[in-house]
Amino acid sequence: MTTASISRPAVDPALVTTITGAFARRRLAALAVPVLILCYLIYTAFAFDLGGLFARARMDNAAILVSDFWSYKTHVTRDNRSGDLTIAIEGEAKGTYPAGMLPDWVTTDGATTRIDLGDGHLVTYDADGARYAIPDYGTVDIRPLNGKLALTAPEPLPDWISASDNKVSVTTDAGRFSYSRSKVETFKYQPGWELFFFTLDSPFYGKSFTELVALALWQDRVDPARSNLGYMLAEFWTNKMWRHGDVAWALFETIQMAFLGTMGAALLALPLGFMAASNMMPSGAVRFATRRLFDFIRAVDALIWTILLSRAFGPGPMTGSLAILINDTGTFGKLFSESLENIDARQVEGIRSTGANALQRARFGVIPQVTPVLLSQILYYLESNTRSATVIGAIVGGGIGLLLTQAIITQKDWEEVAYYITLIVLMVMAMDALSGWLRRRLIKG
Template identity: 50%
Template sequence: MAVDTFDEPLFDRDTVWQNVRRRALLTVGVPLAVLAYLTYTWFAFGVPDLLARAQPERAVILGTDSVAYKVHVTKLLRSDKMEVAIEGERRATYDHDKLPDWVKVTGKDAVVDLGKGYLVDIAGKVVHFTVPGYGTIKVTATDAGVDTVLPPGPVPDWILDNPRKFDARPTLDRRLQVTRSKIEVHNYFGGWENFWFPFHSQFYDLPFSELWAIALSNERIDPDQSNMSLILDEFLSNPDWQHREVFIALFETIMMAVLGTLTAALFGLPLAFLAARNFTPSLIVRFGIRRLFDFLRGIDMLIWSLIFIRAFGLGPLTGALAIAFTDTGSLGKLFSEALENIDNKQVEGVRATGASQVQRYRFGVIPQILPVFVSQVLYYLESNTRSATVIGALGAGGIGLLLVETIKTSRDWENTTYIILLTIVVVILMDQTSGWLRRKLIEGK
């Protein structure tokens, strides 16, 4: 019986070695390349400098200001006058016979009890600040600045002491500032003060049950309007929170998104027929329409808004036009692709009945692309609600413009938080509404 012999090995060692080296290179080389890229971007983008300039304590302060309010106890040294006000606002100044119980004013001097042993005693131009665990700080306002006497030992990092200004913040919710012109104490409290009604409103600080009783009462406070209307008007006219302006701006933002999206859908659908291969045989027409789509969606929505702001000025119309131009290109491309993927058998079936061209489109084409049409339009409507906020910040109006104005002040962070929360609520409602419409129109539920 013959025995087969094999002079060559069952595998090529060189080939195997090359495969091993290739896999080793991929296993080690790719992570090294990613690490090198991240290292480059770390220094190219100046991350070390950014971290060095970061002020996390300021972020904590701003976060506190967004969910709390502070009461200012101020001694104006030039006029020798004492004021107690919420957020330092003149229109939210307490009358001297209705001061908070933690402030005791005697003539032109005051004692401020900040709680837990923190005590501020203001006598003339001299302040004694008692801090538990540290001691008593004495600060005197002079014509040149301030003179400070600190307890013996190292100066803690929560004290800023220089000849022009003294600033002490032993805790996040307690602060003392002294300059040659004023002495100011800050005491923080949780919540949004004056959110419902202005400080001097007749409805200020009333419990909900009493407000409801007044609203339903037949005895009118103002003979010209009902109590319910008066309470609502007091709420909307709140000068600190500007509820009426905020709600109008939210409505403008929603209308900006709706008008822009619907305009894009109405123009994008007929243009999509001209861009689809199976509906437009002319290569020149298809090429021109598709390049038009590329041009419209290739320029970002923010750039379009800047162009229209320069052309037509500020206002919601410029935002709606920016959304319409960008989304006409995006939706037109999506619709044309959906048209190219339809089933021609359904169109041929409608044609066999003797239907006209319009009828073939209506009964053979539209039902096939309707789910894509509705789904994409609703998705873009939801997305454009967020985009309209950003566009509004550039000057197109709406809630975005109000948001930027509150951020620029660097002090009304509770108003900024209020606007952000309302924007999130609107986006959630738009998401739920678009989902409900999608189910009703597509699934029939």
């Protein structure tokens, strides 16, 4: 070190201090940024009450959600006063088995009902009360006695049985069973989305795929008035549980809002973009005014536009389209005017030299240059607006966004929520692929 420095010309000590200082500052900055970010995150963890969040989190809701996503439950209910038995999928009127129709795991014999929950779990309702036979444990026997419930079960009671004088409930892996004075109820969980194709009242319910194909292709008509295939499609389309027709219409409405909004905004923004571009519009006052208009539209957020428009036009898809249209006019205007300012002036000059007027110069000199850029921007926004239209739909009451929020607010039909989420994701991905494909086609020519 010392020998080397002797042979070198002397280094300016001021330079050394500047450089070492700069290095030290850099090192400090490299350390300070992560520390600052960490401090900010810690501050927000307190501001957002992260500790209380874990206390408030409802993990049982999460369990309901996850199980509803891939399974459905069937309620087998007996009214203890009248003795009537109802079997309903998800406990809904739309999914109630008609009289005389039973799933194959329920058998009735006079007043006795036997429910096979699988894996040896057997529930029996009879005139005396109800019994639940659980393998490796024993039988839970419940009989009403003097207005109270008498429970006989192997002692000690495990924690998955809760018992009081008025209600006994048992939760096992196979299902749930509860007995109260007014009714006895058993839930059986099965995988899948039941009634997805045909509801119970449809003549096609419970048929296998090959049976359906046979019916559609060569077997006799179920309804003499129409073909089996048409009948099947109609039954599927008007399915009361899943409402496929309404859902398809809602998806279409969402895409429609995005399309109308984006294209309408592009049509409006094109002339405005010309008015705001410095190489197109000689008048500074007009340029200034147009640019401030864009700034204003962009600053008044999409949320505010949506609210203002829904007050004037009422709920519905047109309001959603107009909200997207207005909001994107500002964005497109800014983007378009920037692209117009970046064009090659020589082409315009060439057109001008032939004696073309301003409109002809724009049509033949400017538009051909900017079209690929503008189209690419429009298509990109079409894709991102499909997502926005879902959210805006939830506010203005149109499209799949409305269906989704309604299904979530009722906090009941999570299988429908799962269905809608799947469809939304597929829709957005399809629009993404479509817009990407079109962009590649258009830009490469």
